Amino acid sequence: MVLRGRGIAWSTALPAGAGTQSSTPVVVRHSRHGGMFAGLTGDVFPMPTRAPRELATAVRLAAGGVPTPEVIAYAVHPVAGILARSDVMTRLLPEGRDFPEAWRADDSAAARAALIDAVAVLLRALSSTDAQHPDLNLKNVYIAGVGAAATAYVLDVDRVSFAPDAQVAARNFARFARSARKWNEVHGLGVGDDALLRLATAAWVDG
Numbered sequence: 001m002v003l004r005g006r007g008i009a010w011s012t013a014l015p016a017g018a019g020t021q022s023s024t025p026v027v028v029r030h031s032r033h034g035g036m037f038a039g040l041t042g043d044v045f046p047m048p049t050r051a052p053r054e055l056a057t058a059v060r061l062a063a064g065g066v067p068t069p070e071v072i073a074y075a076v077h078p079v080a081g082i083l084a085r086s087d088v089m090t091r092l093l094p095e096g097r098d099f100p101e102a103w104r105a106d107d108s109a110a111a112r113a114a115l116i117d118a119v120a121v122l123l124r125a126l127s128s129t130d131a132q133h134p135d136l137n138l139k140n141v142y143i144a145g146v147g148a149a150a151t152a153y154v155l156d157v158d159r160v161s162f163a164p165d166a167q168v169a170a171r172n173f174a175r176f177a178r179s180a181r182k183w184n185e186v187h188g189l190g191v192g193d194d195a196l197l198r199l200a201t202a203a204w205v206d207g
Helices: 051-063 099-105 109-128 168-187 193-202
Strands: 002-004 008-015 023-030 071-080 083-091 096-098 141-144 151-154
Touching (some): 109 141, 109 151, 168 193
8 A cells, every 4th residue: 555645655465474364564664854955855854764763762752652553664765875775664543644634534523632731741752761753743744543542752863863952852852843833834624722822831841
């Protein structure tokens, strides 16, 4: 199955081994640059690409209780000299949708409060591991489940950094809030100040 996001990814089932009936659902994603220079840099990275860092970061986040896709494997394909392309295989997440889609799916106060609470749990988990995500936009938060059972997963973790810093929680919140306000302006998403205040309070962010 073909999945579409920043680029194209493919979902499939990874056999557990010969003679077994079990398999692991996975997603294979071709790594690409984002941002304003994406059209210029495309899918080429300096060796060894971001794939090894993504694996190490995902392992560290998971060990700290941060919901994020499990990296199962990666492949690096040399292009020329110090340049290469890469593919990353992750375990398929439970059925769900990104934050903007989840927000639009149910506009009831209870459903939206549950979404905000799920994101607050994610922000607290990031803070507890000293993890700062410089691209914590709404599309990088994936919601699985609904209501009180909703879980927020953080995506695109290859740029996450770790450092003991009292401002980590505030920076992660500010990045998410900035993305929410941009979505409000450009797409009319309607994440109001009341929702962001609830998020700040639940995520223990002051100011």
